[in-house]
Amino acid sequence: MSGLVSRRVVLPLLLFAAVLAVWEAAVPLLRIQQIVLPTPSGIALTMVHTAGPIAFHARHTLVTTLLGFGFAVGLGLLLGFAIGASATVHDAIYPLLVGFNSIPKAAMVPLLVMWFGIGAVPAVLTAFLLAFFPVAVNVAVGLATLESELRDVLRALGASRWQIFRKVGVPRTMPLFFASLKVAISSAFVGSVISETVASNAGIGYLMAVAGSDFNTRLAFGGLFVLAAMGVLLYGVFAIIERRMTAWAYTE
């Protein structure tokens, strides 16, 4: 088990290091200009020099992402419960939800900016808009797929719909809910960075937009690495939470 874990950690890290090494060697070898493709060491140097601003913008992105994610989980749970518990609500809302979800959310940023101005609010809202759908759908599916035999066993005890929902519906939906959190946090992150890139004055997305307009390729790449690290970290945290909360769904 621990051998497997270390394999899963060590192998990707080794590959990543190898890619960096090839990259480091290839740039001077192929006479690539640093403004087109900087070396990893150059990028690292810039990241160290601008560590302060990077940390500030990263914190900003993290906060907007988590805010949007929080709202998304709240609304996603409510919608999911409503859709999963009532066939009428399902038939009324579900098609609209699917239609809404097929809108590329980036296209909504200009509208959000019109309403709320440049800043954190459009970023939080974009994160929210991207993240609530997976939560709602997973919760609804978990509730709607309750085994009919289980429902019969409970009804034959005189259980009300509300009791069946509480005792069985909610707990058996939890694995799907926690699985959806992983997806939702990644979506929220994408949403807030997109919005920051076009309409903010803080955040890693904004930092990269500024670096781009200054032709500061090193800083742009630095931002990219920070985003990758943050994305992996957020996903990892929610993957761990998922395993902790719903162990019964995994050990077969």
Add this chain to the structure above:
Amino acid sequence: MPADAAIQLRDVAFEYLTNGRVTRAVEDVSLEVTRGATVAFVGPSGCGKSTLLKLVAGLLTTSRGTIIVDGRPVKGPLENVGMAFQNPVLLPWRTVLDNLLLPFEILRENGDPRAPDRAVWKDKASALLKTVGLAGAEHRQPRELSGGMRQRVSLCRALIHEPRLLLLDEPFAALDAFTREEMWELHQTLRRHREFTGVLVTHDLREAVFLAQTIYVMSADPGRIAHVHEVKLPTPRTLAQLYGAEATALIRLMREQIRPSREAVA
């Protein structure tokens, strides 16, 4: 109506209505089940056995006719019923004990006098687990149990609140032959320990002969009772009886009675 009839069906019919299409599932079913007896329904697939079971439980409402349980017409889901199905549907996030306490939790929330306090129920659960050969399994997780063990827990859950009706829908169909025979004997043991009226739906004619006092052979399209057989074997029954002349003849007869309608469907 005779005083000892636990279940009475009078001209019962049921039709499913799905998307405007009517499926006549059962029709003209009239019968009586004596208190404490077990009856079995056998017949071709789709002849309405499960439907009949749900009607008795009050999970479905008759389209015509009446069902009377313990002297009262069935209007909604009965509350003194235990049910078990082919799929044991235990809750995987609860231990065996907590699965058995689920009926208790619901009864207590609904103010049922049969749900005194938790300690009493825990003792009952442990005693019941012992009867089914699962002593000490209280704190195991359902996923750690074999199919047969899960089915035993499911039976315990159906019996824990001491229901007066036990409704079983192909409860042992997914088990291997040996485990299934063990479960028949277990069912017999349970009946010696407490009184309940049983309704069993099964595809296994030997199972019906072993467990039931009366067997109803149903025909399909729409589901009706085609034949009724009293099983006259003495109780407690033994597996050896199933190989005796009387049981063999009865099983052969029922197989003949079920087969023609199967061919008609095909």
